[in-house]
Amino acid sequence: MVNLTVDNKQVTVPKDATIYDAAKSAGIKIPILCHDKKLHPFGGCRMCLVEVEQMKGRLIPACTTPVTEGMIVRTSNDEIIKARKLVLELLLLKHPIDCPVCDAAGDCDLQNLTYEYKVNCNQFVDEKFNHEIDYVNPIIERDMNRCILCGKCARICDEIVSYGAYSVINRGLEAKIGTEFDGPLNCEFCGSCVSVCPVGALISRPFKFQARWWALSKVKTVCSYCGTGCQLTLGCKDNKVLTTVYDEDQGFHNGQLCHRGRFAYQFVNSDKRLTTPLIRKNGKLVESSWDEALALVTERLAAAKAAPASLAALSTAHLTNEELFLFEKLFRGTLGSDNIDHSAGFAHAALTEGLKASFGTVASPSEILDVQKTNLLLVIKTDAYETHPVIGFEINLGVKRKGVDLRIVSDKRGKLGKLPGAQTTVHTPGSEILLLNALAKVIVDAGLADAAAPGLAELKAALAEVSVEKAAAATGVSADEITKLAKDYAAAEKALILLPIGLGYPGHNAALAQACANLAILTGKYGKEGSGLLVMGEKNNSQGAADLGIHPKGSGLNGSAIIDACVSGQVKTLFVAGENPVVSYPNRAKVEKALDAVEFLVVADLFLTETAQLADVVLPAVSFAEKSGTFTSVGRKVQQVKQAVKPVGLAKSDFDILNTLNASLGGQTYANQNELFAEIAASVPAYAGLSQTALGDEGKLLPVAPSAKLVPVAAPASAPVAGKLALVTGSALYHSGTMSRFGEGPMLVCPNAYAELSAADAKVLKIEDGDAITVKSETGSVSVTAKVGYRMPQGVVFAPYHFGEGSINAVTDGKPVTWVTVGK
């Protein structure tokens, strides 16, 4: 620690702190334009000039100067103020000062500092810039006339996003922030650059001219897309969510968001939202009152109570913990059916069955912060970046700043593989478990296994049948590469495995989670900081749904079995809360047949989804912005969701809907969600003793106590089918589940279903990028747009599952790999 004096205050800070950090810790504000706490110090704008007693004769930039013992710093005096005024005058010389029409006004660092330093005239005169404004892309408007060249956009895109869309181009007075060949911006559109821009040079087009910054009410809540659990500030006005507001102090991610978090909020106030209940009369869904709709649902559920096996309920993991808990109480408790599930049954199995067997708990024995604390990071599928982009940023930071050794085991290449030193092991589709078993085999054979690992003997016996050479032949990865990866993993002091799961990944099941867990347990790499296994749930509350037991516990049917039972006529009444199985479950034709066959289908959702269109009763539910409660994110962090706007139309929260139904069917009534939260804390062991007040703004990371056991897993046979391509499904970077289709950003950037194939396959099939192609399997066929990319190995096709039109689940059947033919 270093002691210094800042404005006559004694400050003690770590030795790697800068003068700016030291002042900040003492509550002294030094003005900055180019500095950002998330980025490497830059020292470009000279606003933070201060005086240091020991370095008199010139002013010192506070943001780049490290503290030294005994330093005496003055952050303001006449000379400093004069220097800062000069900086502002020079910036304002070229700046258009078009604040009345600038969206940044009110939140503009240049505007605020100009006001603070009373720069009301300029001693210089010069022409303004006349740069062309980039209106080409639909998301980010770039007006380089307003730019002050702080470089934060270029630096965040490089340092954290690792996309590198911008650079300072040209030189001297002509220097500006530009893209390659000074063309229009075409990137991931995460909007990190917009969030850090201190002026209005980069603004969000969907929010342009929507509201003045100071007129927005800002509500802190949690994003409702993926399981990362990013904290979010919603900017609301007139009972509408108009934007997301950047707050660099929010969450582990310091306010960083991905495309869907930042630009896909519009579903909340979409004009497609359901505003009244609908009842099917004479084959058509017609508007009804809540009383009529709920009376009908109550009557049918009451009738089903007599034969609980004929009743089933599917939920989405988008609901709050309180709602999921009530969902379980209603269907399992009050109505006595064990046929309850979410995510098709397979997309949560890695947690509910996999980790349950391997670690004795349904939560990962690691947390997101471990990503930057580990030495070796083994990512199963490069898609981890697409499914959880903000965890992807953590990976970028870990590799680039902390020297994390990144290894990717994947069926295709991806952005993560471009990080410095990253090694991608591309294997044949569906051979993940075989590959992981081979890694375990190498570790055991090389004597690197922890002799005390529970279940070692059984695993050894099971691995006796595994041959690294045979695995090499079947996975397409050389024996040497397998051996090296296994030995590197075992040799790393700390190693973390990331496994994304979700509806697009039927192969990421219990067995794969166990095969991953086996590596960690074999080498004792769990239960310590920076080591372990992080199973990344797909939805914002996938972890909560697993914790609260939204899956069959006894002889009940799981999600896929419920669909089959609807077809066979065993299930006659189906309640669907927010799930959209028609699009998101495998084998769309079968799901549609099942929902047609079921006698009474109730769907509670925000939109008239493909599933809701088949319902007998549709109940309008509300989004995360219209309700309060808690979500549990990856790594089991419980965070508070806060209501930002009033429900749209007559829509009610799932809590209200389920509460009313539960009461009228003989169950308990709850006055509010808090009562349910208290009950969760009292009855769910993992949440024991938790209180809503203790969650605060930061949320609470629940401790996970793993009791490890090696579980032998058999690798499924995955032989290629001659003349066919291997179709693997998954997530597109811009989308999450089926709800992001109702957000503006994702639909502007990635509106249509596509299938990605290798240049080599495209050449053989005479397919060009952008062609309409048909993907056909034994299950069905679908027309999508071809995307010819560098990512795919020959013989493999990738398609995201989010889309209703061109739904890839029309050809899938729930297996990890679907063999397809592709043609024009």
Place this chain on the structure above:
Amino acid sequence: MSNAPAAEELQTEEEIDLTEANEVIDKYLTLPGNLMPVLQGIQEAYGYVPKPAIALVAERLNAYPAQIYGVLTFYAQFHLKPRGRFIIRVCVGTACHVQGAERITETFFDRLKIGHAETTADLRYTFEKVACLGACGMAPLAMVNDDTFGKMTVQKVDEIINTYNARPMK
């Protein structure tokens, strides 16, 4: 839209044989800080830095195309368009200016039908005004590649053009 720039996607209408560019990259691949020598080597091979070569360098050196473009536009030594076989440079520094450099540049413009920093359609000449060539005693001064012409006159402009018109393009 892909989630990362791919070499194939950045390739444009320009058809260029990238063999030489690949050789330059091979030569410096393991050298730390290899971007500058690679770009210089490519410029030496092609006379300028072709667009497809930028995509290739980005892919092989794992650098962002935008950053490479930033480097290329920062240094005056790099050129993004094909350059002439003969680079005519006329000094317009103080000494040359007072000795009538403007008449010399105007005459070149007139004869070659190109302006400053432009190249003739047949790729024979590129014309550049430069601030000083460091030989003020010979003002006004012109250079063609490495050949120097002092005490320039309007007549000499035609002589120079005739001389270099007769030279082979390769």
